Amino acid sequence: xxxxxxxxxxxxxxxxxxxxxxxxxxxxxxxxxxxxxxxxxxxxxxxxxxxxxxxxxxxxxxxxxxxxxxxxxxxxxxxxxxxxxxxxxxxxxxxxxxxxxxxxxxxxxxxxxxxxxxxxxxxxxxxxxxxxxxxxxxxxxxxxxxxxxxxxxxxxxxxxxxxxxxxxxxxxxxxxxxxxxxxxxxxxxxxxxxxxxxxxxxxxxxxxxxxxxxxxxxxxxxxxxxxxxxxxxxxxxxxxxxxxxxxxxxxxxxxxxxxxxxxxxxxxxxxxxxxxxxxxxxxxxxxxxxxxxxxxxxxxxxxxxxxxxxxxxxxxxxxxxxxxxxxxxxxxxxxxxxxxxxxxxxxxxxxxxxxxxxxxxxxxxxxxxxxxxxxxxxxxxxxxxxxxxxxxxxxxxxxxxxxxxxxxxxxxxxxxxxxxxxxxxxxxxxxxxxxxxxxxxxxxxxxxxxxxxxxxxxxxxxxxxxxxxxxxxxxxx
Amino acid sequence: xxxxxxxxxxxxxxxxxxxxxxxxxxxxxxxxxxxxxxxxxxxxxxxxxxxxxxxxxxxxxxxxxxxxxxxxxxxxxxxxxxxxxxxxxxxxxxxxxxxxxxxxxxxxxxxxxxxxxxxxxxxxxxxxxxxxxxxxxxxxxxxxxxxxxxxxxxxxxxxxxxxxxxxxxxxxxxxxxxxxxxxxxxxxxxxxxxxxxxxxxxxxxxxxxxxxxxxxxxxxxxxxxxxxxxxxxxxxxxxxxxxxxxxxxxxxxxxxxxxxxxxxxxxxxxxxxxxxxxxxxxxxxxxxxxxxxxxxxxxxxxxxxxxxxx
Ligand SMILES: [Zn+2]
Numbered sequence: 001x002x003x004x005x006x007x008x009x010x011x012x013x014x015x016x017x018x019x020x021x022x023x024x025x026x027x028x029x030x031x032x033x034x035x036x037x038x039x040x041x042x043x044x045x046x047x048x049x050x051x052x053x054x055x056x057x058x059x060x061x062x063x064x065x066x067x068x069x070x071x072x073x074x075x076x077x078x079x080x081x082x083x084x085x086x087x088x089x090x091x092x093x094x095x096x097x098x099x100x101x102x103x104x105x106x107x108x109x110x111x112x113x114x115x116x117x118x119x120x121x122x123x124x125x126x127x128x129x130x131x132x133x134x135x136x137x138x139x140x141x142x143x144x145x146x147x148x149x150x151x152x153x154x155x156x157x158x159x160x161x162x163x164x165x166x167x168x169x170x171x172x173x174x175x176x177x178x179x180x181x182x183x184x185x186x187x188x189x190x191x192x193x194x195x196x197x198x199x200x201x202x203x204x205x206x207x208x209x210x211x212x213x214x215x216x217x218x219x220x221x222x223x224x225x226x227x228x229x230x231x232x233x234x235x236x237x238x239x240x241x242x243x244x245x246x247x248x249x250x251x252x253x254x255x256x257x258x259x260x261x262x263x264x265x266x267x268x269x270x271x272x273x274x275x276x277x278x279x280x281x282x283x284x285x286x287x288x289x290x291x292x293x294x295x296x297x298x299x300x301x302x303x304x305x306x307x308x309x310x311x312x313x314x315x316x317x318x319x320x321x322x323x324x325x326x327x328x329x330x331x332x333x334x335x336x337x338x339x340x341x342x343x344x345x346x347x348x349x350x351x352x353x354x355x356x357x358x359x360x361x362x363x364x365x366x367x368x369x370x371x372x373x374x375x376x377x378x379x380x381x382x383x384x385x386x387x388x389x390x391x392x393x394x395x396x397x398x399x400x401x402x403x404x405x406x407x408x409x410x411x412x413x414x415x416x417x418x419x420x421x422x423x424x425x426x427x428x429x430x431x432x433x434x435x436x437x438x439x440x441x442x443x444x445x446x447x448x449x450x451x452x453x454x455x456x457x458x459x460x461x462x463x464x465x466x467x468x469x470x471x472x473x474x475x476x477x
Numbered sequence: 478x479x480x481x482x483x484x485x486x487x488x489x490x491x492x493x494x495x496x497x498x499x500x501x502x503x504x505x506x507x508x509x510x511x512x513x514x515x516x517x518x519x520x521x522x523x524x525x526x527x528x529x530x531x532x533x534x535x536x537x538x539x540x541x542x543x544x545x546x547x548x549x550x551x552x553x554x555x556x557x558x559x560x561x562x563x564x565x566x567x568x569x570x571x572x573x574x575x576x577x578x579x580x581x582x583x584x585x586x587x588x589x590x591x592x593x594x595x596x597x598x599x600x601x602x603x604x605x606x607x608x609x610x611x612x613x614x615x616x617x618x619x620x621x622x623x624x625x626x627x628x629x630x631x632x633x634x635x636x637x638x639x640x641x642x643x644x645x646x647x648x649x650x651x652x653x654x655x656x657x658x659x660x661x662x663x664x665x666x667x668x669x670x671x672x673x674x675x676x677x678x679x680x681x682x683x684x685x686x687x688x689x690x691x692x693x694x695x696x697x698x699x700x701x702x703x704x705x706x707x708x709x710x711x712x713x714x715x716x717x718x719x720x721x722x723x724x725x726x727x728x729x730x731x732x733x734x735x736x737x738x739x740x741x742x743x744x745x746x747x748x749x750x751x752x753x754x755x756x757x758x759x760x761x762x763x764x765x766x767x768x769x770x771x772x773x774x775x776x777x778x779x780x781x782x783x784x785x786x787x
């Protein structure tokens with residue numbers, strides 16, 4: 001959970017943690033542990049799980065104790081009972097693994113779209129995120145979100161800033177994170193009314209203000225420049241079919257830049273760190289969420305095979321991504337020597353489709369991640385979590401589900417595919433297609449099936465295509 | 478004690494701008510407390526008329542105390558400070574306890590960066606960072622901020638900076654943030670210029686001695702490989718060292734999966750090393766790092782491809 005805050009999402013989880021009573025959480029945990037103790041002898045399914053965990057464990061353990069190894073040991077002690085047994089007493093799928101608690105998660109996300117009491121003022125700037133995470137999570141669960149269309153449009157018409165872009169809510173300054181969440185939500189809501197609620201001309205000017213002379217983007221005027229900015233800006237530009245040319249009033253023009261993509265690939269290239277991973281900005285530590293932003297951005301600029309090879313060292317990148325899978329937990333961590341966390345199911349798990357489109361397929365352990373999500377990350381009262389002992393939030397629900405979807409599907413990038421749009425700037429993301437369900441090592445059954453998710457936009461394919469198509473066909477702003 | 482502005486004479490000239498939620502009920506709506514709601518109304522009003530004043534500083538401080546994650550308030554406060562040419566030292570004195578209360582907050586760090594940039598001196602920042610890292614030794618914001626300080630004030634070759642980084646690694650040799658910082662100091666400040674030979678040797682020795690303390694710790698292995706790559710040395714430079722931890726003639730006595738991984742790279746570059754490289758990767762896939770079996774098999778596949786190409 002700790003890392004959630006620095007992901008592209010301004011995750012409210014830590015803020016929520018500040019609000020929620022800590023003792024309550026501990027009670028939550030010990031409850032489950034007691035249930036587990038009471039179960040007595042080991043069932044056949046449990047024995048199978050224990051054998052599996054043993055089969056993916058690294059058999060080397062260093063004797064030296066440090067803070068890192070101590071928190072890791074403590075974490076394993078909390079997590080393992082959930083991977084071995086079934087402390088929450090969920091019904092099991094045919095592979096002996098807890099079934100996806102679809103109805104509970106749907107109820108949780110519907111609640112996340114509802115009203116919040118005054119103690120949640122900390123989320124005031126993150127409301128666009130809550131909407132995006134919940135709508136995407138619901139879509140992933142095959143829940144029809146069309147009932148929310150009008151309220152989505154209304155919510156974001158209030159948050160749209162008169163000078164372009166979106167803020168967290170009425171009267172808040174525009175911010176690229178809020179803008180990203182707003183555009184994805186509106187694309188999911190769909191149809192003319194949603195698209196036409198967006199002031200694209202102002203958006204063009206706003207994005208022009210974010211472009212920096214060194215090629216990157218800031219998150220807000222006077223705000224920080226990091227790889228989230230680059231990714232969020234490019235996602236918005238591609239979906240809204242914004243002209244590549246910088247607006248005349250863009251400050252970066254005074255430094256000789258003319259296009260939004262000028263210097264961008266080079267800037268992202270500088271975010272690749274010595275160990276192969278990608279960081280928030282040049283020189284910072286490699287981190288899973290920033291890796292997804294960097295790869296996503298490159299996959300918008302052009303076909304992944306071209307752009308990844310041009311701007312990154314793919315060998316070290318893959319080495320670093322593969323190393324993020326925790327053993328024996330099966331889930332991902334965000335950085336070297338950090339703890340497993342369900343949100344990286346997407347931030348790291350989601351990188352694979354992009355990397356595989358540039359190399360070859362099937363480089364990661366989908367079954368181990370599936371086990372971690374289904375056994376370790378489903379909260380008793382609905383929603384998904386960082387790890388056992390934590391509480392659910394919309395952020396971890398959305399990204400655990402996106403990660404679960406990544407384990408279930410394969411996507412290919414087909415530059416020659418016939419599509420009814422494209423042929424203009426930033427059209428690379430529309431050449432992805434769903435290949436099918438990934439069968440090898442499958443440990444989920446039909447009850448656990450998640451909808452496919454667009455590998456770059458993390459919304460349903462249809463939502464992304466319809467949005468782009470609408471704006472391609474529209475004349476002028 | 479809640480603070481209100483409506484009967485405060487200092488604010489009598491301001492008509493607050495209430496949050497307008499229009500007709501429909503918005504999604505994820507918050508039932509704001511009266512105090513928060515009113516303060517935000519006054520903020521929107523002063524923002525609308527571009528007021529930068531002492532009372533705006535007070536107002537933003539009040540809102541931040543209720544919601545430190547409000548980027549709008551931070552950005553507007555920052556602009557107000559600059560318009561007023563307010564004392565930046567006072568600002569830092571106010572910021573310190575606020576930052577300690579909200580360790581994971583993005584806005585506070587960016588704000589701090591703006592202020593210290595204006596003050597034009599990193600004095601006192603190292604002590605403050607130390608206090609923050611005591612709470613969370615891998616805090617991404619703190620380390621990124623430290624990197625900004627090094628760059629902004631040209632501390633790449635600062636002996637104190639290097640000594641501090643070594644202390645951090647010494648305290649927890651698995652702290653990858655500290656390793657990354659060392660890399661930043663040693664390589665990041667060189668702008669692509671080649672590393673002097675003595676530095677290459679020093680860094681390799683440093684990483685090697687860290688590995689000997691805990692051979693299964695990936696951070697110094699990544700560092701070591703990075704230095705060798707940066708110095709454009711052949712990876713075989715590390716062969717004897719890797720063999721200390723993974724001698725394939727004794728496949729049951731492997732002390733580090735990372736050594737096996739490195740050996741696979743080393744053998745792959747040797748004239749007749751392909752079979753040995755495969756053996757190392759197979760050991761990883763079957764026994765020493767089985768969760769990544771797909772990845773090790775992918776690497777094995779690459780060996781065959783390179784054979785075809787040759
Ligand atoms: Zn998380």
